[in-house]
Amino acid sequence: MALVNTTPELLSELKLHGIREALPKRLEELHSQQWSPSEFLNVCLQDEQLHRQNVRLLRRLREAGFPIPASLENLDFTSERKLKRSQIRELGSASFVTQGQNILIAGPTGVGKTHLACALGQAACRQGFTTLFFPLNRLLEKMALARAQGRYLNLLKKLTAVSVVVCDDFGLRALTPQQLQDIYDLVDGRVESLTTIITTQLPVENWSEVLPDPVLCDAITDRIVQKAILLEMEGESYRKKRFKGGHTDPP
Template sequence: MNTELLLDHMTKQLRIPTIAKQYRSLAREAEERNLSYEEFLLALLEAEVQTREENQKQRRLMQASFPIQKTLNTYDFSLMPSLNRNRFITLAKGEFVEKKENIIFLGNSGTGKTHLAISLGIEMIQNGYKTKFITASALVEELLMAHEEHKIGALEKKWLKFDVIIIDELGYVPFTKMGAELLFQFFSSRYERASVIITTNLEFTEWTTVFGDEKMTAALLDRLTHRSHIHLLNGESYRFRQSMKQKEVGEG
């Protein structure tokens, strides 16, 4: 068996497909540039590591289940003066995840809460964190099903594997008493153990309309806001102002 066939066989056996694809071209480049064996080996390993890291990011991105991909660069902060762009650039570095802190976006419909939540979620994936997106109603439905099947503990363990969970649209749909209690338990299980990002159209004083019980709501807010970055998005719809701005540019 010649050298190339042996290399192909061994790279396949060792599961290093990028090296298998690139060793020939990198070998020619190393020869042309008179690189040392160590430099050639480093170039091969760097290519393999880079590909693996990119593949992992893509897997985490698919696992996150974002309904759409958004970035901080595509959010027009000039339309929402109450927000500090630099604060979001700092949050995007992921220190809040390391500190097990939460982020809460409160604001009217169309103010860009979900856009910002997804943007930070994608940044966390780029930083190597496992992230998951789910609406509050879908999460409660999943919790209720797990409760009926006596699998709530297993479900909570599954969710704790994620460093960040984005819970979208809390407050858009009221929950049953059991659903509210299970969601309270879910948040409590993550308290100071992992981060959540929440988007809601409700002021904190209105959360009892979702959770029903005032004492439970107060206890939940105490946990969620204890270690949280809270962003208020008020004023008219961000989407409306953005479309008007684009229209003005088009007419100009």
């Protein structure tokens, strides 16, 4: 009996928290289901495995920095948005990450581009991929600060190692020459094997308006667009609908 009473403490000391949490239930099932010792051990190990998977998932979601929780299952698939349910369902497997494909989400303001980008990023996290989310202006500020502090190469190494980087609101304003170089460094380091998800109101053919150097504009555009999956969204702004008393948030 003393051994049973100390089991939870031993499990905590060994950091087997999944087994510890499920143990009371499993001990009841041991008798009711008439498990063999090996069956009981296998179930307990599965509990621990699931617990550790959930802990890692929560860590990935937290470190990604998503501004909102989002799910592909709750997207707005009405004809107004022009999203194809079958295509989004396929993207939910995060196969685009294993294939090193970028995703370009284009459309007018307020149609749910950020929500979709977050949902895709969180789907990637659930499939085990590391992800980082940045509004583009915040990312550029972060890169400028790192450069000033002599940490630019370390930051770039981090940004070109993570499986998925989400850049929200690309093309809101023209970039400076240094910002152009920073964006080139980022996309060049991620080309071919890593996924970048970009949301933008600006059609690709108009990117030269915000990427004023023709050579860097071509280089950046080519590295983003090649192998990219284009998701074009349409419809009335959710913010305008909220103002009118309609939908409160993107589904």
